[in-house]
Amino acid sequence: MKIESVDFFYLSMPEVLDIGDGSQDALLVRVRAGGFVGWGECEAAPLVSIASLVCPMSHSACKPVQASVLGQRLDGPEDIARIGRLVRDNSLDLLQADHTLAGIDIALWDLIGKRRGVPVFDLLGTKRAYPKTPYASLLFAETAEGTRTAARALRERGFTAIKFGWGPYGRGSAKADADQVQAGREGLGPDGHLLVDAGTVWVDDVDRARERLAALQQCGAMWLEEPFVSGAIDAYAALAKESGAVKLAGGEGCHNFHMAKHMIDHAGLGYVQIDTGRIGGITDAKLVADYAAKRGVTFVNHTFTTHLALSASLQPFAGLESHRICEYPVEAKPLAIELCRDRIERDADGLVHVPETPGLGVEPDEAAIRKYLVETEITVGGKLLYRTPAL
Template sequence: MKITDVKTFLVHDRERPSRNYTFVKIYTDEGVTGLGEAGVTGRELAVRGMVESFAPILRGMDPTRIEHIWQTLWRGHFFRGGHVHSAAVAAIDIALWDLRGKVLGVPVYDLLGGRTRDYARCYCHVQQPGAGHGPRGAIDAMVDYAKGQVEQGWQFIRFGAGEGSRQGAEGIYEQSRAVRWTVEAFGALRDAVGPEVEICVDFHQRTTPPYAIELARELQPMRPFFIEDPLRAENPSEFAYLRQHISVPIATGEQLPSKWDWRELVEQDLMDYCRVDLCICGGLTEARKVAGWCETHYIEQVPHNPLGPVSTAACLHFDLSTPLFAVQELTWRPDILADIVTTDMRLEGGNLYSGGSPGLGVELDDEAALAEPYQMAGTHILRREDNSVSDW
């Protein structure tokens, strides 16, 4: 079997107009195809260009040599690394695993060692952008939505720190105000959903160390499941300073593009949960290596996944086959792009199940994908009140 072509489909999301998806499809001379997805939202055109530069290398290669292809695409050029490069490799890698499973007639989780659990428990986002009037109204809208999700069976929920303070239409993010709003919001959520439901708080790298410490200490008595990305990703050693001052669990890593970037966080035990993004960090091949490394430090996996159905399927097979797994981020729902990408996944009460189809259980309709072409999204930049830039 040989690869005959590699195509990138940039698909606009009708329901969420600010979002596009990057799907990569691999074709073979035996008619079997594989489907992958890339991350790095907002850089879809750059990822497509990278995949196009890989296409001449891939044509004629044996698609079953997944590790060899990964090494070729990563190390076969003098300039390597970075988010666009790793996201393009990730999409191709995921497509190759999907293709391999189809050829052998088994789900990808069987290729990864078989299921270690029956389903992946998930958390949903409960903040409601634009809902409610003012900061308190945003909290009330979030609480109402969270209660509805819990009634449907969700046992894990997540919201973003400060995302109802003045962030919305004004695009203003002041740390002190965000800290106060987040503490009030967490308290309201805890009162509404009770002690058994787990609450995750995403700091989204917007807090400097002093504010991250202040907020983490304020939240600690209310028992967050974890705080996510309390600091920026450029300097992982700063998490050592954070560790000295807080005791709540830390989840981080969604921006890291390769296994080499995880070294300090893993080896120095600077995190409790690994937020690897399969569609940024080199695909299933690379994510499995990161997970194995984390296992030696008893760090559980919480894959980052704000993307579409193919990313979700890849995460599910990863979750099912990974021994140390905690919970899966899930923004995808079965009706999203259902006419473009079919899947065998089943969502029941916050738990995600695989249908056990060969490969990842996903199929892309090429013509339907072309009918929803890429649309350039507007740039959203957060600022402080003095008009200086705040971390997004």
């Protein structure tokens, strides 16, 4: 087969709110080859990834991403890896390219899986896909009381693991943060897994993070996520030495395997969190999962959006039985909920299973795409470089 088309669709809620909710827009990727269609998704900033797909060449190592994809041979996983290397080589100086490649790589795995009639994890060499314990991922409420109520409601829906993040956490006093975490614990109950996500709020300031440790320890938080930006490896390592039973989690900002490897090697992480839609796709995420397992760090997906993204993010660590917990979006916006015809629902035991159907096992719904599609047009030097493609 040859890759015949790579189409990007910009989807958005009619109104995007200034909150830490990444499910408010989406960049859907469709790849066609040999009569098959594969779907993928790039995380965040749809317009910028569209621009990186179609931009004019700056020089030999700064080409548009599509230059390394369109017309390429696509017969199996080795071609996906080869195309990824081509993109990295030809778009070396195009920073956004890793995020753009991510959605394309996901779509290529989906397409090859459909062609061969096997799920993606099978293509990845995973003999058996183990179920995961989903943690409900949501934002801290504005008040501790709101957080307590939200945690209680999720517990009643059967979630035994809950992560609160962003919102007011880390922006006010340590006391206010302690109240929030305590409220989360009370709502969840004494036996559930409580996770806290600081959303990089302290950038690289170890002192401010350290002030929050006691409350997290007292509430039995399982992890503190992203106290710092992904690059602040020394800050992570310093905090990890003092965090005791509260493990550090991070890595969603990694946009290639190398960055994730550095974090695993040097940041003192208990959990490395990888967004398949950012790191260059399933290919790089699988490399990270294998490396993390070897180094005794637990791999976790980062997924706050659609079930297409969820399926893509579960594939790389489906075979790691002891890497048990997975992020599971529970308060996604209608766009993210309606986009996928197939959903990955919890089973009677509250567990999540990677789809066993060919490819990613999650198809986008054409009506939903039409409903949220944002018409986009880019013209450079009188030449139309991009116009929202036909469905």
